[in-house]
Amino acid sequence: MELRQLEYFREIANTGSINEAARKLNMSQPPLSYQIRQLENELNVQLFERTHKGVILTAAGKLLYDRAASLLDYARSTELEVSQTGKKRVLRIGITPTTVGTVMPFIAEFSKKNPDVNFEVHDGITYTLYDYLQEGIIDISVVRTPLRLDDVESAVLHSEPMIAVSNPEMPSEGRKSLILEDLVHRPLILYRRYEKLIMDAFHVQNLVPEVFCLCDDARGATLWVKEGLATAIFPQSMEPLCEGLTCQVLDEPDLVTKILLIWQKGRKPTAVVQDFMDVCLK
Incomplete structure (x- = not known):
């Protein structure tokens, strides 16, 4: 298995077409197809399935695609x-x-x-x-x-607390910090990465939060907050993403990242x- 074969393989996977991959690699289609056949023969697996639209990865191909990125x-x-x-x-x-x-x-x-x-x-x-x-x-x-x-x-x-991020129109009472009990009756947006940490902190205090939304993208979550749909809980270092929103530190020893x-x-x-x-x- 050669590095150039892995590069060819990933280019075909990325384009979904042997012809298009050959064009991007500045080579003709027959030698590119030959290199992929050689790779499949060496590994004794089929890497691509041919369709009327081009090619798609097999299960073995998907595994090699992920590993090839690391190897390259x-x-x-x-x-x-x-x-x-x-x-x-x-x-x-x-x-x-x-x-x-x-x-x-x-x-x-x-x-x-x-x-x-x-x-x-x-x-x-x-x-x-x-x-x-x-x-x-x-x-x-x-x-x-x-x-x-x-x-x-x-x-x-570095260690830092979590912050509660809310729409400026929501009442904040001018407080710089909150505790979890203050959030019990608010719909919350949780960044999935910290879901367990946050939920455990609520449960330790016998509190049941209202989780309105789980998300994987902090930037996207701020858009929900701007619409006034819910309060988000983020690490404090994400505060620069929250321009125009109200950010209050959560004064909770268990909520530290x-x-x-x-x-x-x-x-x-x-x-x-x-x-x-x-x-x-x-």
Whole structure:
């Protein structure tokens, strides 16, 4: 199995057409079809089903599609790192969208102290970056709890409370903070990532919240709030997404999320990773 075959395979999957993939790859269709047949023969599976509209992935093809992305990322990362040997060090780091503001001051300080270091940044949700770390695609990552930490080493960069985000027309009594009891009679929007954390905090106090909506996109949830449909509960660092809305801190010890550095367990950090950790954890 060759890297170029995986690149060809993913291009066909992305376009749903061997002819269109050949056009984008600047090659003719027969050799592209031949490479895919070779790949299928080597793996002893069928990767595509032919339809009147083009091709679709089989179950085996879907599995290879996901794995191929990681393999190609790792190959490109290795190529960059090897090409920079003796010239520049490379820090391969994962960052979630909601932790950028927290980690950037550390990155800026680290960069000033280590001008010989370039960065390879992978963006993604916490669970995606966790997998990248385990697969060796990144060296270290910035993630947010809740998260299972059995298979990684970790250190806390920052802890923050949750906030209640509501339409300005809803009565807030001018208070800067609330407790969960204040939210019992409000319809709530919960970011699915924190559903269990939030519901457990309510249940510990024998409170039953009215969950109006579960969502996966904080930006989308703010639109519901702007329409006055419900109050959303987010980590405090998401407050910049809530312009024009009322944000009140939830004064609840059980409703705290932590921003962590994580790295592989049982593996000594490389020199560049250790230098970065020293800046972050001093």
